[in-house]
Amino acid sequence: MSSVLPSSEVGVKINEWYKMIRQFSVPDAEILKAEVEQEINEMEEDEYLLIYYTLMKFRHQLMLDYLEPVTTRVRPTIDELLEKIEASNKGISGLLCYYSLFFRGMYEFDQKQYVKAIGFYREAEKQLVHVHDEIERAEFHFKLAEAYYGMKQSHVSMHHVKQALDIYDQYELYKVRKIQCLFVISGNYVDFKRFEKSLPHLEKALELSKQVNNNERLLSSAYYNIGKNYGDLEEYSKAEIYLKKAAEISEKYKLGNLPHSLFTYAKLLFKQGKTSEAIQISKKGLSSAIYHGDKLFESLQKYLDALYINAIDQMGIKKTIDYLEKNKNYSYVEDIALDTAAVYAESKQYDKSYFYHRKMIQTQKQIQRGECLYEF
Template identity: 80%
Template sequence: MNPVLSSSEVGVKINEWYKMIRQFSVPDAEILKAEVEQEINQMEEDEYLLIYFSLMKFRHQLMLDYLEPVTTRIRPTIDELLEKIEASNKGITGLLSYYSLFFRGMYEFDKREYVKAIGFYREAEKHLTHVNDDIEKAEFHFKLAEAYYIMKQNHISMHHVKQAMDIYNQYELYKVRKIQCHFVISGNYVDFKHFEKSLPHLEKALELSKQLERNERLLSSAYYNLGKNYADLGINDKADHFLNEAAKVSESAKLSNLPHSLFTYAKFLFKQGKTSEAIKMSKKGLSAAISQGDKLFVSLQKYLEALYINAVDQVGIKKTIDYLERNKNYAYVEDIAIDTAEVFAKSKEFETSYVYHQKMLETQKQIQRGECLYEF
């Protein structure tokens, strides 16, 4: 008969497991997960720890979903985990309540439900006083920085990413998060139109990415962001090289960011007048988005088709803008309005160009107001 283990013993091992998850150390995390799953059955009854265990399985799957190819994802499992957690978390308080809300925010962010994600993060923040671990505080600030960056709340994003980076820089084992912080800092600088300040952060991210094993996701993101940065700087040969590399890595490794990479590369090629190459990339991107069930990039690829292939189909463009506005993806609305205004201006259809220019200004006001993020 196996001896009964104390919940404190198992709790210590779950904490170690979580450390490996936060370091993106997949082999160590998998070993500890298997050990905890075995020991949890030999443990004295402890409802608190069982909920903690369920939360950590959920967080473990979020890590795998970020790093692993799409074909290895087990989405029904993560949905089942979420259902179990929400069924058992009624009445939980303190640290468990923080984890429940924080991890749910991460899940919503992964689904591109950015407003929902920020809502859960803000609820989690109310329980942040129960968190004594510096790295966990860094995790919280990083995830908020990431979400606010996506929603174009750049000053708030910079405030949080600085707090995260200050903590991560004190530790050697968190290279993945340091790379991701460089991405967020770079993206904010781009939104501030300081393209030259963005570049060193991306070069550092690429350098760190090459030092890691299982680095395809981070490597593709580094190439992608460098490509966009060089395009912003008008250095088109380097932009083409890095965007192409990003798409190749994402396709080869079957990564979830493939639709995003192919959309951006196709858009760049269309703007460069390389129409046949652009159409090929756009079709490949649409196929990848449909295959992954990625509604956002299905809509965005159809926008490229409407703007560049179908002789500027304004009905198709409006469909994409309506979809983006319903989902509060204002950053994409702004980009679409700018690009469409430019296309009409080049063809000397200035009245129509003006309409899209006004849409751009209206969207920028919406972004600056950010009212959906500050309701009490």
């Protein structure tokens, strides 16, 4: 007769599994996941540990979707796991409730639903008293920093990312998170228009990325961010080199950030008047966005088409702005309103240029107001 495993023993192994997930150590995480799956079948009945196991499968999937192309392995979809979690969520409290809300926030962020993500993070924060692990608190602060950066709430983002980095700096094994913190810090400096302060953080991120195994996603992001930074500094030849390198890596390894890289690369080429090359990159970017199911960058590539190819298609531009505003992607509204105003000014259509300048200013005010996520 086979012995029944105590659930506490399996719980310890799930904790080790989560530790490997947070370190982005895919081989170790996969081994522990397989061991946990075997032991779950031999374990004594424990409803709460099964919920913890389902949550950790969800978190494992988020890690894989960040690092690896979707087509590399057969695995459950995020939606399938999400459905299981929501079905078992009723009545849970404490640490399980924290993980449920926190991981859901991560999912919404990956869907570029930044307001929803912050909403779940704020709910998770109410359960943070149950979190005693220092690294887990760093994870929480990092994810909030990332979400607030996406909303251009730069000062709030900086507050959280510093708290995260202060912890990660104490641990050698969390190099990936250190790199990601540097991306957020540099991005916030860009939003402050302090481009010269952004670049050193990105150069450090690139250096660290080269020291990480399975680093294609990090390398492509580092090259992308440096390229974008050089574009902001109006050093366009350097910007092209880095953006092209980012896109090549993403394309070679079928990474999910390819639509983003191709959009920024195409936009840079259009701005320099390299229209023929830009059209080819933009077409590739649209195909990539459709392939990856990335509605945001599908819409943004169509915007480039409307602005630069179709003799300023006003309805096409409006359609993109409507989509962005509906999804509260205000940072992109601000950027494309400015670009559209500049194109109209170049063609001496000053009334239309003025209209989009006003749209940009209105959007900046919207960003400054932020979303009211407080309950008092």
